[in-house]
Amino acid sequence: MTAVSLPRGYNGILPRTTKLSDESYLDFVETFRGIAGYGTYPLVAQTGDAAVGEKLGKTDDKTDIEAIKGVINSLPLPATWQRFMRSHQEMMWRRTRGSFAPFIADLEAAMNEAETLGPGKLIYDPEFHVPDYARREIHLQPGGYTDDPLGGIVFHYGTKVFYAGMNDQNELHAEIVDSLTPPEDGKVDRILDLACSIGQATMVLKDRYPDAEVTGFDVALPLLRYAHWQAVERGIDVNFMQGLSEDTKLDGDSFDMVLAYILFHEIPVDVIKQTVTEMFRILRPGGTFCIYEFPSAGPNMPPSQRWMIDYDSNNNCEPYSPGFVYLDFHKVLADAGFDIKPGPKNSNGFLQTLVAAKPGAS
Amino acid sequence: MDNNSPNEMLHPETGDSRLSELGDEINSSGKQFFDNVVLDNILEAMVELTAQVWTYRDRSIILERVLQDIVSDGKDIAALIEAYEPTEADNAARAAERAELVSNVFRSFSRRPVSTKTSGGPS
16 A cells, blocks of 8 residues: 655654644644633633623523623623634634645545555445535534545644644543443443544554454544545554444444544534434443533533633534533433443543443343 | 645645635634724734744744754854845745735735624724
């Protein structure tokens, strides 16, 4: 197999940008995000919460979000923070995509060739219809996850910037995989990485569970094609499959463990409910559904966090995240039949983690 | 050459039309957070300008490191750079880069030539 010869090669498993100027520019964006975004947010939140308290009194998760926005958006610092967040996110995607776009022919040729190679398989139906809800430009990524043939490599480098260099070699995905909760009986023969994107956790799963059959599953073919190419390059025996989380077509009672990493805030509420039901169907009795996800709202969620989630939804193309945040997700899991326990702590303190087990023994 | 202006980026040398049909979010007029859109434009330009400044600064750091590695006769690289006399071709290339820098930094003002916000932000 012929690897794509990117002009500046790779840093471990991460492709380098094709020009030094792209790397420098994106290094700046990464640093700016850390300082002006993450670093400033606590002060934004403190300022916003204080102003809301002064203008609206005590609030909870039922307080009209428009009233909260009316107060916080009128403050100089939160408005500036929003401007900086939106601008640097646009800069990141423009430059990342611009760096790899000239190499689209080579990249597509490599991904095409990889489809004929193993050890694992890439499984998809050329007639598969991507539903409209999945075709949004999530996080402002051009073409979203589903429509850009370059989406895989653009996602890989773009999320490198998002993770501020902490996931260059899949370190955060490794942390998640290492914290998964296997079934109580310890039997892990088949694992599903639901909404696997470019397969970063999928490939770590195979490393940690070498005897298991591991499948990465996603709606986005451009990301799966990139994932499969990477797996072939590294000789990792995992399968990737395109499909819908709410209707996987996979056999019932057939998986021991399912991982869903930040999936549910990216899909509409009706699809969330169908997906939970579907995961209950495909897990075998005693199987575990390990969930790492946005927080759910509660009466103690500060107004600044509600404001930030609203910002993210409206200005970072997260159209479905408020639907998830205000959903009683525990009830959805319980209604499907799962037994729910808190999951392990994660270094990303923003996320909630849950372990939903399908009752019964195998 | 720093050739990443939006238009060049979206129709690269490949001529692949699929690349130019995407990116509604990042290529539209974007968002407005202040009642006075000029504030949005100034702030966005400031971020872009700083990115451009760092990009050039980073290159010059690496350039001087590389040159110093290959020069073995003790010449002062910084002094040679200061004394360099550009050719006509050099100047044409520099002018093109300069124009591109200005276009990138000040893109925000043409993205949002009019205000799209009715109320709710600082002015």
